[in-house]
Amino acid sequence: MNTSPFFVKPTPLQVVMLKVAAALLPAIAVYVHVFGVGILLQLLLATVTALATEAGCLKLRKYPLKPFLSDGSAIVTAWLLALSMPPLGGWWMVVLATFIAIAVGKHLYGGLGQNPFNPAMIGFAVMIVSFPAQMSRWAAPLALPGVDLDAAAQIAYIFTGSLPAGLSFDAIASATPLDMVKTALIQHGHLGDVLSGALFATGGWLPSQMGWIALAYLVGGLYLLASRIIPWQTPLAFLAGLGVLAGAMHLYDPGHYTSPVFHLFGGAAMLAAFFIVTDPVSGPTTPRGRLIFGASIGVLTYCIRVFGGYPDGVAFAVIIMNIAAPFIDQYTQPKVFGRKAKQNDSRKKGAKA
Protein backbone atom coordinates (compact mmCIF):
# COMPACT_ATOMS: atom_id res chain seq x y z
CA MET A 1 0.00 0.00 0.00
CA ASN A 2 1.21 3.48 -0.79
CA THR A 3 0.62 6.44 1.45
CA SER A 4 -2.58 8.31 0.80
CA PRO A 5 -2.43 11.51 -1.17
CA PHE A 6 -2.32 13.80 1.83
CA PHE A 7 -1.06 17.26 1.17
CA VAL A 8 2.69 17.21 1.20
CA LYS A 9 5.08 19.89 0.24
CA PRO A 10 7.18 18.36 -2.53
CA THR A 11 10.89 18.75 -2.02
CA PRO A 12 12.25 21.01 -4.73
CA LEU A 13 14.56 19.26 -7.17
CA GLN A 14 17.34 21.65 -6.25
CA VAL A 15 17.24 20.53 -2.62
CA VAL A 16 17.18 16.85 -3.60
CA MET A 17 20.22 17.27 -5.82
CA LEU A 18 22.02 19.30 -3.15
CA LYS A 19 21.46 16.51 -0.62
CA VAL A 20 22.66 13.86 -3.07
CA ALA A 21 25.80 15.89 -3.71
CA ALA A 22 26.29 16.33 0.04
CA ALA A 23 25.92 12.58 0.55
CA LEU A 24 28.80 12.07 -1.86
CA LEU A 25 31.14 14.30 0.14
CA PRO A 26 32.35 11.70 2.69
CA ALA A 27 33.27 9.35 -0.14
CA ILE A 28 35.10 12.15 -1.97
CA ALA A 29 37.07 12.91 1.19
CA VAL A 30 38.11 9.26 1.57
CA TYR A 31 38.87 9.15 -2.15
CA VAL A 32 41.28 12.08 -1.80
CA HIS A 33 42.92 10.35 1.15
CA VAL A 34 43.39 7.10 -0.80
CA PHE A 35 44.27 8.30 -4.29
CA GLY A 36 45.28 11.94 -3.87
CA VAL A 37 43.81 15.18 -5.12
CA GLY A 38 43.57 14.04 -8.77
CA ILE A 39 39.91 13.17 -8.21
CA LEU A 40 39.11 16.76 -7.26
CA LEU A 41 40.41 17.93 -10.62
CA GLN A 42 38.35 15.22 -12.34
CA LEU A 43 35.25 16.37 -10.45
CA LEU A 44 35.91 19.96 -11.45
CA LEU A 45 36.45 19.04 -15.11
CA ALA A 46 33.26 16.98 -15.11
CA THR A 47 31.24 19.77 -13.47
CA VAL A 48 32.44 22.42 -15.90
CA THR A 49 31.83 20.16 -18.90
CA ALA A 50 28.38 19.18 -17.65
CA LEU A 51 27.28 22.77 -17.12
CA ALA A 52 28.70 23.90 -20.48
CA THR A 53 27.09 20.97 -22.33
CA GLU A 54 23.79 21.48 -20.51
CA ALA A 55 23.81 25.17 -21.37
CA GLY A 56 24.64 24.44 -25.00
CA CYS A 57 21.88 21.85 -25.31
CA LEU A 58 19.31 24.07 -23.61
CA LYS A 59 20.20 26.91 -25.93
CA LEU A 60 19.88 24.69 -29.01
CA ARG A 61 16.52 23.47 -27.76
CA LYS A 62 15.45 27.06 -26.96
CA TYR A 63 14.86 26.41 -23.26
CA PRO A 64 15.50 28.98 -20.53
CA LEU A 65 18.97 28.46 -19.07
CA LYS A 66 18.64 29.46 -15.44
CA PRO A 67 15.96 27.12 -14.02
CA PHE A 68 17.48 24.06 -15.68
CA LEU A 69 21.12 24.87 -15.03
CA SER A 70 20.52 25.59 -11.36
CA ASP A 71 18.54 22.42 -10.61
CA GLY A 72 21.85 20.62 -10.01
CA SER A 73 20.94 17.44 -11.86
CA ALA A 74 23.75 17.90 -14.39
CA ILE A 75 26.25 18.35 -11.58
CA VAL A 76 25.16 15.14 -9.85
CA THR A 77 25.49 13.25 -13.13
CA ALA A 78 28.94 14.75 -13.62
CA TRP A 79 30.08 13.80 -10.12
CA LEU A 80 28.84 10.23 -10.39
CA LEU A 81 30.65 9.90 -13.68
CA ALA A 82 33.90 11.41 -12.39
CA LEU A 83 33.80 9.10 -9.36
CA SER A 84 33.48 6.01 -11.56
CA MET A 85 36.28 6.91 -13.97
CA PRO A 86 39.99 6.19 -13.31
CA PRO A 87 41.28 8.89 -10.92
CA LEU A 88 44.38 9.60 -13.01
CA GLY A 89 42.77 9.30 -16.45
CA GLY A 90 43.63 11.96 -19.01
CA TRP A 91 41.53 15.14 -18.84
CA TRP A 92 39.87 14.39 -22.18
CA MET A 93 38.37 11.15 -20.88
CA VAL A 94 36.19 12.65 -18.21
CA VAL A 95 35.33 15.60 -20.47
CA LEU A 96 34.25 13.32 -23.33
CA ALA A 97 32.33 11.02 -20.99
CA THR A 98 30.44 13.90 -19.39
CA PHE A 99 29.67 15.45 -22.76
CA ILE A 100 28.22 12.16 -24.02
CA ALA A 101 26.27 11.64 -20.80
CA ILE A 102 24.61 15.05 -20.96
CA ALA A 103 24.23 15.55 -24.71
CA VAL A 104 23.44 11.99 -25.84
CA GLY A 105 22.27 10.31 -22.64
CA LYS A 106 20.03 13.15 -21.49
CA HIS A 107 19.17 15.87 -23.99
CA LEU A 108 18.76 13.78 -27.14
CA TYR A 109 15.94 12.00 -25.33
CA GLY A 110 14.27 15.21 -24.25
CA GLY A 111 16.18 16.38 -21.18
CA LEU A 112 15.65 15.87 -17.47
CA GLY A 113 12.87 13.41 -16.70
CA GLN A 114 12.71 12.01 -20.22
CA ASN A 115 15.89 9.96 -20.41
CA PRO A 116 15.20 6.19 -20.47
CA PHE A 117 18.78 5.42 -19.40
CA ASN A 118 20.90 6.68 -16.57
CA PRO A 119 23.00 9.38 -18.29
CA ALA A 120 26.09 8.79 -16.16
CA MET A 121 26.06 5.09 -16.99
CA ILE A 122 25.66 5.85 -20.71
CA GLY A 123 28.77 8.04 -20.52
CA PHE A 124 30.66 5.35 -18.64
CA ALA A 125 29.59 2.55 -20.98
CA VAL A 126 30.63 4.52 -24.05
CA MET A 127 34.06 5.07 -22.51
CA ILE A 128 34.66 1.49 -21.40
CA VAL A 129 33.57 0.15 -24.81
CA SER A 130 35.67 2.68 -26.73
CA PHE A 131 38.78 2.91 -24.58
CA PRO A 132 39.09 -0.36 -22.62
CA ALA A 133 42.84 0.04 -22.08
CA GLN A 134 42.76 3.60 -20.74
CA MET A 135 39.68 2.90 -18.62
CA SER A 136 41.28 -0.03 -16.80
CA ARG A 137 44.47 1.89 -15.94
CA TRP A 138 43.55 2.64 -12.37
CA ALA A 139 45.84 4.59 -10.08
CA ALA A 140 47.52 2.78 -7.21
CA PRO A 141 46.54 3.77 -3.66
CA LEU A 142 49.09 6.19 -2.22
CA ALA A 143 49.55 3.82 0.73
CA LEU A 144 51.36 1.33 -1.48
CA PRO A 145 55.17 1.51 -1.18
CA GLY A 146 56.85 3.42 -3.98
CA VAL A 147 53.73 5.32 -4.96
CA ASP A 148 54.62 8.93 -4.42
CA LEU A 149 52.78 11.52 -6.44
CA ASP A 150 52.18 14.94 -4.96
CA ALA A 151 49.25 17.11 -5.96
CA ALA A 152 51.12 19.08 -8.61
CA ALA A 153 52.42 15.91 -10.25
CA GLN A 154 48.93 14.39 -10.32
CA ILE A 155 47.43 17.48 -11.92
CA ALA A 156 50.27 17.67 -14.43
CA TYR A 157 49.76 14.01 -15.29
CA ILE A 158 46.04 14.42 -15.89
CA PHE A 159 46.64 17.36 -18.23
CA THR A 160 49.82 16.38 -20.05
CA GLY A 161 50.22 12.65 -19.53
CA SER A 162 53.82 13.13 -18.45
CA LEU A 163 55.20 12.02 -15.08
CA PRO A 164 58.04 13.48 -13.01
CA ALA A 165 61.46 12.19 -14.07
CA GLY A 166 62.32 8.71 -12.88
CA LEU A 167 58.72 7.58 -12.42
CA SER A 168 56.98 5.28 -14.89
CA PHE A 169 53.24 4.89 -14.99
CA ASP A 170 53.59 1.24 -14.03
CA ALA A 171 54.99 2.34 -10.69
CA ILE A 172 51.96 4.39 -9.77
CA ALA A 173 49.29 2.32 -11.54
CA SER A 174 47.53 -0.72 -10.28
CA ALA A 175 44.71 -2.90 -11.44
CA THR A 176 41.53 -2.62 -9.41
CA PRO A 177 40.80 -5.51 -7.02
CA LEU A 178 38.07 -6.79 -9.35
CA ASP A 179 40.49 -6.65 -12.27
CA MET A 180 43.20 -8.49 -10.31
CA VAL A 181 40.85 -11.30 -9.35
CA LYS A 182 39.67 -11.62 -12.94
CA THR A 183 43.24 -11.79 -14.27
CA ALA A 184 44.23 -14.37 -11.65
CA LEU A 185 41.27 -16.55 -12.57
CA ILE A 186 42.06 -16.34 -16.28
CA GLN A 187 45.75 -17.12 -15.74
CA HIS A 188 45.59 -19.81 -13.05
CA GLY A 189 41.98 -20.92 -12.98
CA HIS A 190 41.76 -20.32 -9.22
CA LEU A 191 42.16 -17.39 -6.85
CA GLY A 192 45.45 -18.58 -5.35
CA ASP A 193 47.11 -15.97 -3.17
CA VAL A 194 45.89 -12.93 -5.09
CA LEU A 195 43.72 -11.81 -2.16
CA SER A 196 46.74 -11.56 0.13
CA GLY A 197 48.69 -9.25 -2.20
CA ALA A 198 49.97 -5.82 -1.24
CA LEU A 199 46.98 -3.98 -2.74
CA PHE A 200 44.49 -5.95 -0.66
CA ALA A 201 46.55 -5.63 2.51
CA THR A 202 46.07 -1.84 2.47
CA GLY A 203 42.38 -2.14 3.16
CA GLY A 204 42.20 -4.14 6.36
CA TRP A 205 39.10 -6.35 6.33
CA LEU A 206 37.84 -4.60 3.22
CA PRO A 207 39.11 -5.42 -0.27
CA SER A 208 41.88 -2.80 -0.56
CA GLN A 209 41.47 0.86 0.33
CA MET A 210 38.85 1.14 -2.38
CA GLY A 211 36.64 -0.67 0.11
CA TRP A 212 36.98 2.34 2.40
CA ILE A 213 35.56 4.54 -0.32
CA ALA A 214 32.70 2.07 -0.69
CA LEU A 215 32.10 2.31 3.06
CA ALA A 216 31.88 6.09 2.73
CA TYR A 217 29.31 5.69 -0.06
CA LEU A 218 27.33 3.49 2.32
CA VAL A 219 27.41 6.24 4.95
CA GLY A 220 26.24 8.84 2.45
CA GLY A 221 23.58 6.46 1.19
CA LEU A 222 22.23 5.84 4.68
CA TYR A 223 21.91 9.61 5.10
CA LEU A 224 19.88 9.77 1.87
CA LEU A 225 17.71 6.89 3.09
CA ALA A 226 17.15 8.59 6.44
CA SER A 227 16.16 11.84 4.78
CA ARG A 228 13.85 9.93 2.40
CA ILE A 229 15.52 11.21 -0.73
CA ILE A 230 15.80 7.66 -2.06
CA PRO A 231 13.43 4.71 -1.54
CA TRP A 232 14.75 1.75 0.48
CA GLN A 233 13.62 -0.93 -1.95
CA THR A 234 16.10 -0.44 -4.80
CA PRO A 235 19.37 -0.28 -2.81
CA LEU A 236 18.36 -3.11 -0.50
CA ALA A 237 17.27 -5.35 -3.37
CA PHE A 238 20.41 -4.54 -5.32
CA LEU A 239 22.74 -5.33 -2.41
CA ALA A 240 20.74 -8.46 -1.56
CA GLY A 241 20.74 -9.69 -5.16
CA LEU A 242 24.48 -9.18 -5.47
CA GLY A 243 25.37 -10.35 -1.95
CA VAL A 244 23.19 -13.47 -1.80
CA LEU A 245 24.36 -14.70 -5.18
CA ALA A 246 27.99 -13.96 -4.30
CA GLY A 247 27.55 -15.74 -0.95
CA ALA A 248 26.04 -18.82 -2.53
CA MET A 249 28.78 -19.05 -5.12
CA HIS A 250 31.44 -18.45 -2.48
CA LEU A 251 30.07 -21.30 -0.35
CA TYR A 252 30.01 -23.53 -3.41
CA ASP A 253 33.70 -22.97 -4.26
CA PRO A 254 35.70 -20.50 -2.12
CA GLY A 255 38.80 -21.12 -4.21
CA HIS A 256 37.16 -19.70 -7.30
CA TYR A 257 34.45 -17.28 -6.21
CA THR A 258 35.29 -14.36 -3.93
CA SER A 259 33.34 -13.54 -0.80
CA PRO A 260 30.20 -11.41 -0.74
CA VAL A 261 32.09 -8.71 1.19
CA PHE A 262 34.52 -8.48 -1.70
CA HIS A 263 31.67 -8.03 -4.18
CA LEU A 264 29.66 -5.60 -2.06
CA PHE A 265 32.63 -3.38 -1.22
CA GLY A 266 34.53 -3.84 -4.49
CA GLY A 267 34.11 -1.93 -7.71
CA ALA A 268 31.14 0.36 -8.04
CA ALA A 269 28.63 -1.72 -6.05
CA MET A 270 28.08 0.71 -3.15
CA LEU A 271 28.11 3.76 -5.41
CA ALA A 272 25.55 2.03 -7.61
CA ALA A 273 23.36 0.88 -4.73
CA PHE A 274 22.67 4.32 -3.29
CA PHE A 275 23.38 6.79 -6.08
CA ILE A 276 22.86 5.07 -9.43
CA VAL A 277 20.12 2.43 -9.28
CA THR A 278 18.07 4.91 -7.24
CA ASP A 279 17.84 7.36 -10.14
CA PRO A 280 14.14 8.34 -10.06
CA VAL A 281 13.95 8.97 -13.81
CA SER A 282 15.27 5.80 -15.38
CA GLY A 283 14.01 3.26 -12.82
CA PRO A 284 10.54 1.89 -12.05
CA THR A 285 8.22 3.81 -9.73
CA THR A 286 6.20 1.08 -8.01
CA PRO A 287 7.49 -0.39 -4.71
CA ARG A 288 7.37 -3.98 -5.94
CA GLY A 289 8.92 -2.91 -9.24
CA ARG A 290 11.81 -1.33 -7.39
CA LEU A 291 12.53 -4.60 -5.61
CA ILE A 292 12.57 -6.51 -8.89
CA PHE A 293 14.62 -3.81 -10.59
CA GLY A 294 17.26 -3.63 -7.85
CA ALA A 295 17.61 -7.37 -7.43
CA SER A 296 17.92 -7.90 -11.18
CA ILE A 297 20.70 -5.33 -11.41
CA GLY A 298 22.50 -7.04 -8.53
CA VAL A 299 22.28 -10.46 -10.17
CA LEU A 300 23.30 -9.08 -13.57
CA THR A 301 26.22 -7.19 -12.04
CA TYR A 302 27.47 -10.40 -10.45
CA CYS A 303 27.08 -12.35 -13.68
CA ILE A 304 28.92 -9.74 -15.76
CA ARG A 305 31.70 -9.47 -13.15
CA VAL A 306 32.22 -13.21 -12.81
CA PHE A 307 31.26 -14.68 -16.17
CA GLY A 308 31.59 -11.67 -18.50
CA GLY A 309 34.49 -9.97 -20.19
CA TYR A 310 34.52 -6.72 -18.20
CA PRO A 311 35.89 -6.46 -14.65
CA ASP A 312 32.87 -4.54 -13.36
CA GLY A 313 29.34 -4.90 -14.65
CA VAL A 314 27.36 -2.20 -12.88
CA ALA A 315 27.05 0.13 -15.86
CA PHE A 316 25.84 -2.52 -18.27
CA ALA A 317 23.52 -4.10 -15.70
CA VAL A 318 21.93 -0.72 -14.98
CA ILE A 319 21.47 0.08 -18.68
CA ILE A 320 19.95 -3.33 -19.40
CA MET A 321 17.46 -2.99 -16.54
CA ASN A 322 16.66 0.64 -17.48
CA ILE A 323 15.23 -0.77 -20.70
CA ALA A 324 13.01 -3.07 -18.66
CA ALA A 325 11.80 -0.38 -16.21
CA PRO A 326 8.57 0.62 -18.04
CA PHE A 327 7.74 -3.06 -18.49
CA ILE A 328 8.28 -3.75 -14.78
CA ASP A 329 6.12 -0.75 -13.91
CA GLN A 330 3.26 -2.01 -16.03
CA TYR A 331 3.12 -5.39 -14.29
CA THR A 332 3.64 -4.24 -10.69
CA GLN A 333 0.88 -1.64 -10.30
CA PRO A 334 -0.11 -1.67 -6.63
CA LYS A 335 -3.76 -2.39 -5.84
CA VAL A 336 -5.90 0.50 -4.74
CA PHE A 337 -6.45 0.43 -0.98
CA GLY A 338 -9.80 -1.04 -0.02
CA ARG A 339 -10.18 -3.19 -3.08
CA LYS A 340 -9.32 -6.78 -3.66
CA ALA A 341 -6.45 -7.25 -6.02
CA LYS A 342 -8.43 -9.18 -8.63
CA GLN A 343 -11.32 -6.78 -8.91
CA ASN A 344 -8.98 -3.96 -9.66
CA ASP A 345 -6.91 -5.81 -12.22
CA SER A 346 -7.91 -3.80 -15.22
CA ARG A 347 -5.18 -5.38 -17.25
CA LYS A 348 -6.82 -8.81 -17.06
CA LYS A 349 -10.22 -7.33 -17.72
CA GLY A 350 -8.86 -5.61 -20.76
CA ALA A 351 -7.34 -8.84 -22.00
CA LYS A 352 -10.68 -10.65 -21.75
CA ALA A 353 -12.68 -7.98 -23.47
Added chain:
Amino acid sequence: MSIMSWAEARDIIRNSIWKQNAGLVQILGLCPVLVMSSNIVNGVSLGLATSLVMLVSGAAVAAVREFIPNELRSPIFILIIAALVTMVDLLMNSYVHDLYVVLGIFIPLITTNCIVLARAEAYASKNGVAHSALDGFFMGLGLTVVLAILGAGRELLGKGTLLSGIDLVFGPAAKSWVIHVIPAEWNYQFLLAILPPGAFIGLGFLIAGKLALDRRAEAKARLAAPQDATLPEKQAA
Protein backbone atom coordinates in the same frame (compact mmCIF):
# COMPACT_ATOMS: atom_id res chain seq x y z
CA MET B 1 7.30 8.25 -77.70
CA SER B 2 9.68 6.31 -75.53
CA ILE B 3 8.56 3.73 -72.98
CA MET B 4 8.83 6.20 -70.12
CA SER B 5 8.54 9.95 -69.98
CA TRP B 6 11.21 12.06 -68.31
CA ALA B 7 8.78 13.22 -65.69
CA GLU B 8 7.97 9.64 -64.77
CA ALA B 9 11.63 8.69 -64.56
CA ARG B 10 12.37 11.72 -62.44
CA ASP B 11 9.53 10.83 -60.09
CA ILE B 12 10.81 7.27 -59.70
CA ILE B 13 14.35 8.45 -59.04
CA ARG B 14 13.33 11.11 -56.53
CA ASN B 15 11.05 8.64 -54.79
CA SER B 16 13.73 5.95 -54.56
CA ILE B 17 16.65 8.09 -53.50
CA TRP B 18 14.95 10.50 -51.13
CA LYS B 19 11.23 10.20 -50.39
CA GLN B 20 11.19 6.46 -49.73
CA ASN B 21 14.87 5.88 -49.15
CA ALA B 22 15.38 2.21 -48.31
CA GLY B 23 17.73 2.87 -45.42
CA LEU B 24 16.27 6.02 -43.86
CA VAL B 25 12.52 5.89 -44.52
CA GLN B 26 11.54 2.30 -45.14
CA ILE B 27 14.34 1.12 -42.82
CA LEU B 28 14.51 -2.17 -44.68
CA GLY B 29 17.59 -4.36 -44.93
CA LEU B 30 18.73 -3.11 -41.55
CA CYS B 31 21.04 -6.04 -40.83
CA PRO B 32 23.50 -5.55 -43.74
CA VAL B 33 23.25 -1.77 -43.36
CA LEU B 34 24.35 -1.95 -39.74
CA VAL B 35 27.06 -4.57 -40.20
CA MET B 36 28.64 -3.41 -43.43
CA SER B 37 28.74 0.32 -42.75
CA SER B 38 31.92 0.24 -40.67
CA ASN B 39 33.77 1.88 -43.57
CA ILE B 40 33.01 3.41 -46.95
CA VAL B 41 34.51 0.65 -49.10
CA ASN B 42 32.50 -2.16 -47.50
CA GLY B 43 29.33 -0.12 -47.50
CA VAL B 44 29.51 1.07 -51.09
CA SER B 45 30.53 -2.38 -52.36
CA LEU B 46 27.61 -4.08 -50.70
CA GLY B 47 25.29 -1.25 -51.77
CA LEU B 48 26.34 -1.54 -55.42
CA ALA B 49 26.00 -5.32 -55.37
CA THR B 50 22.50 -4.91 -53.96
CA SER B 51 21.67 -2.27 -56.60
CA LEU B 52 22.77 -4.60 -59.37
CA VAL B 53 20.61 -7.41 -58.02
CA MET B 54 17.65 -5.06 -57.65
CA LEU B 55 18.04 -3.70 -61.17
CA VAL B 56 17.89 -7.16 -62.72
CA SER B 57 15.39 -8.63 -60.27
CA GLY B 58 13.04 -5.69 -60.84
CA ALA B 59 13.17 -6.21 -64.58
CA ALA B 60 12.87 -10.00 -64.31
CA VAL B 61 9.93 -9.96 -61.92
CA ALA B 62 8.15 -7.33 -63.99
CA ALA B 63 8.71 -9.37 -67.17
CA VAL B 64 7.07 -12.50 -65.79
CA ARG B 65 4.49 -10.83 -63.54
CA GLU B 66 1.56 -11.80 -65.80
CA PHE B 67 2.38 -15.53 -65.52
CA ILE B 68 2.93 -15.81 -61.79
CA PRO B 69 -0.02 -17.23 -59.81
CA ASN B 70 -0.76 -14.85 -56.97
CA GLU B 71 -0.54 -17.58 -54.31
CA LEU B 72 2.93 -18.64 -55.41
CA ARG B 73 4.46 -15.23 -55.94
CA SER B 74 6.73 -15.11 -52.89
CA PRO B 75 8.64 -18.36 -53.56
CA ILE B 76 8.98 -17.44 -57.22
CA PHE B 77 10.30 -13.96 -56.42
CA ILE B 78 12.80 -15.47 -54.02
CA LEU B 79 13.92 -18.02 -56.61
CA ILE B 80 14.54 -15.25 -59.13
CA ILE B 81 16.37 -13.11 -56.59
CA ALA B 82 18.42 -16.04 -55.29
CA ALA B 83 19.53 -16.94 -58.81
CA LEU B 84 20.66 -13.36 -59.42
CA VAL B 85 22.44 -13.17 -56.09
CA THR B 86 24.29 -16.38 -56.86
CA MET B 87 25.55 -14.78 -60.07
CA VAL B 88 26.74 -11.68 -58.24
CA ASP B 89 28.29 -13.89 -55.59
CA LEU B 90 30.28 -15.88 -58.16
CA LEU B 91 31.29 -12.73 -60.06
CA MET B 92 32.58 -11.02 -56.95
CA ASN B 93 34.38 -14.16 -55.88
CA SER B 94 36.30 -14.24 -59.15
CA TYR B 95 36.96 -10.52 -59.76
CA VAL B 96 37.24 -8.89 -56.34
CA HIS B 97 38.12 -11.89 -54.24
CA ASP B 98 39.72 -9.96 -51.34
CA LEU B 99 36.63 -7.83 -50.91
CA TYR B 100 34.47 -10.94 -51.28
CA VAL B 101 36.24 -12.47 -48.29
CA VAL B 102 35.60 -9.34 -46.21
CA LEU B 103 31.92 -9.05 -47.11
CA GLY B 104 31.55 -12.78 -46.51
CA ILE B 105 28.08 -14.06 -45.73
CA PHE B 106 26.46 -10.71 -46.53
CA ILE B 107 26.71 -11.27 -50.29
CA PRO B 108 24.59 -14.45 -50.33
CA LEU B 109 22.36 -12.81 -47.75
CA ILE B 110 21.32 -10.13 -50.27
CA THR B 111 18.71 -12.77 -51.19
CA THR B 112 17.01 -12.26 -47.87
CA ASN B 113 17.48 -8.49 -47.81
CA CYS B 114 13.96 -7.23 -47.25
CA ILE B 115 14.36 -4.28 -49.59
CA VAL B 116 14.88 -6.54 -52.64
CA LEU B 117 11.78 -8.62 -51.96
CA ALA B 118 9.81 -5.56 -50.86
CA ARG B 119 10.37 -3.80 -54.18
CA ALA B 120 9.60 -6.98 -56.12
CA GLU B 121 6.35 -7.33 -54.21
CA ALA B 122 5.32 -3.68 -53.99
CA TYR B 123 6.52 -2.34 -57.32
CA ALA B 124 7.87 -4.79 -59.88
CA SER B 125 4.86 -7.12 -59.67
CA LYS B 126 2.57 -4.21 -60.62
CA ASN B 127 4.61 -2.17 -63.11
CA GLY B 128 6.36 -2.48 -66.46
CA VAL B 129 9.88 -3.77 -67.05
CA ALA B 130 11.60 -0.41 -67.60
CA HIS B 131 9.90 1.26 -64.63
CA SER B 132 10.70 -1.67 -62.35
CA ALA B 133 14.33 -1.84 -63.42
CA LEU B 134 14.75 1.89 -62.81
CA ASP B 135 12.96 1.70 -59.47
CA GLY B 136 15.05 -1.26 -58.33
CA PHE B 137 18.33 0.28 -59.35
CA PHE B 138 17.71 3.63 -57.72
CA MET B 139 16.30 2.04 -54.58
CA GLY B 140 19.62 0.22 -54.38
CA LEU B 141 21.52 3.44 -55.03
CA GLY B 142 19.57 5.18 -52.29
CA LEU B 143 20.69 2.44 -49.93
CA THR B 144 24.25 2.78 -51.24
CA VAL B 145 24.26 6.50 -50.45
CA VAL B 146 23.14 5.79 -46.88
CA LEU B 147 25.79 3.08 -46.54
CA ALA B 148 28.43 5.45 -47.89
CA ILE B 149 27.54 8.33 -45.55
CA LEU B 150 27.17 6.06 -42.53
CA GLY B 151 30.40 4.25 -43.44
CA ALA B 152 32.28 7.52 -43.87
CA GLY B 153 31.04 8.84 -40.54
CA ARG B 154 31.86 5.69 -38.61
CA GLU B 155 35.25 5.32 -40.24
CA LEU B 156 36.15 8.95 -39.64
CA LEU B 157 35.03 8.91 -36.01
CA GLY B 158 36.31 5.43 -35.28
CA LYS B 159 39.71 5.39 -36.96
CA GLY B 160 40.23 8.85 -38.42
CA THR B 161 40.53 7.50 -41.97
CA LEU B 162 38.49 7.54 -45.15
CA LEU B 163 38.49 4.85 -47.86
CA SER B 164 40.40 2.34 -45.75
CA GLY B 165 40.39 -1.08 -47.40
CA ILE B 166 40.22 0.41 -50.89
CA ASP B 167 43.08 -1.91 -51.86
CA LEU B 168 40.66 -4.82 -51.53
CA VAL B 169 38.89 -3.49 -54.63
CA PHE B 170 41.66 -1.97 -56.74
CA GLY B 171 44.65 -4.08 -55.76
CA PRO B 172 47.68 -3.33 -53.56
CA ALA B 173 48.57 -0.22 -55.60
CA ALA B 174 45.52 1.51 -54.16
CA LYS B 175 46.83 1.29 -50.61
CA SER B 176 48.13 4.85 -50.81
CA TRP B 177 44.64 6.15 -51.64
CA VAL B 178 43.59 5.81 -48.03
CA ILE B 179 43.04 9.29 -46.60
CA HIS B 180 44.28 9.75 -43.06
CA VAL B 181 42.20 12.69 -41.88
CA ILE B 182 43.77 12.24 -38.46
CA PRO B 183 47.49 11.42 -38.86
CA ALA B 184 48.13 7.68 -38.59
CA GLU B 185 50.93 8.10 -36.04
CA TRP B 186 48.52 9.56 -33.48
CA ASN B 187 46.99 6.09 -33.06
CA TYR B 188 43.56 7.66 -32.86
CA GLN B 189 40.77 5.23 -32.10
CA PHE B 190 37.18 5.55 -30.94
CA LEU B 191 36.01 1.96 -30.86
CA LEU B 192 32.36 2.69 -30.22
CA ALA B 193 31.87 4.11 -33.71
CA ILE B 194 33.31 0.97 -35.32
CA LEU B 195 31.41 -1.46 -33.08
CA PRO B 196 27.70 -2.28 -33.64
CA PRO B 197 26.34 0.40 -31.26
CA GLY B 198 28.02 3.01 -33.46
CA ALA B 199 25.99 1.76 -36.41
CA PHE B 200 22.70 2.13 -34.55
CA ILE B 201 23.58 5.56 -33.17
CA GLY B 202 24.87 6.74 -36.56
CA LEU B 203 21.78 5.54 -38.39
CA GLY B 204 19.63 7.28 -35.79
CA PHE B 205 21.43 10.55 -36.44
CA LEU B 206 21.04 10.12 -40.23
CA ILE B 207 17.29 9.50 -39.92
CA ALA B 208 16.97 12.54 -37.65
CA GLY B 209 18.99 14.59 -40.15
CA LYS B 210 16.75 13.58 -43.03
CA LEU B 211 13.61 14.45 -41.05
CA ALA B 212 15.11 17.83 -40.15
CA LEU B 213 15.89 18.58 -43.80
CA ASP B 214 12.37 17.53 -44.83
CA ARG B 215 10.84 19.76 -42.18
CA ARG B 216 12.93 22.69 -43.23
CA ALA B 217 11.91 22.21 -46.87
CA GLU B 218 8.27 22.03 -45.76
CA ALA B 219 8.58 25.24 -43.79
CA LYS B 220 10.16 26.96 -46.77
CA ALA B 221 7.41 25.76 -49.07
CA ARG B 222 4.87 27.13 -46.62
CA LEU B 223 6.56 30.52 -46.61
CA ALA B 224 6.59 30.53 -50.38
CA ALA B 225 2.82 30.06 -50.45
CA PRO B 226 1.61 32.50 -47.75
CA GLN B 227 -2.10 32.11 -48.49
CA ASP B 228 -2.18 28.53 -47.05
CA ALA B 229 0.34 29.38 -44.36
CA THR B 230 -2.16 30.04 -41.58
CA LEU B 231 -3.94 26.70 -41.55
CA PRO B 232 -1.08 24.20 -41.17
CA GLU B 233 0.54 26.43 -38.59
CA LYS B 234 -2.60 26.42 -36.50
CA GLN B 235 -2.75 22.67 -36.77
CA ALA B 236 0.82 22.35 -35.67
CA ALA B 237 0.16 24.51 -32.64
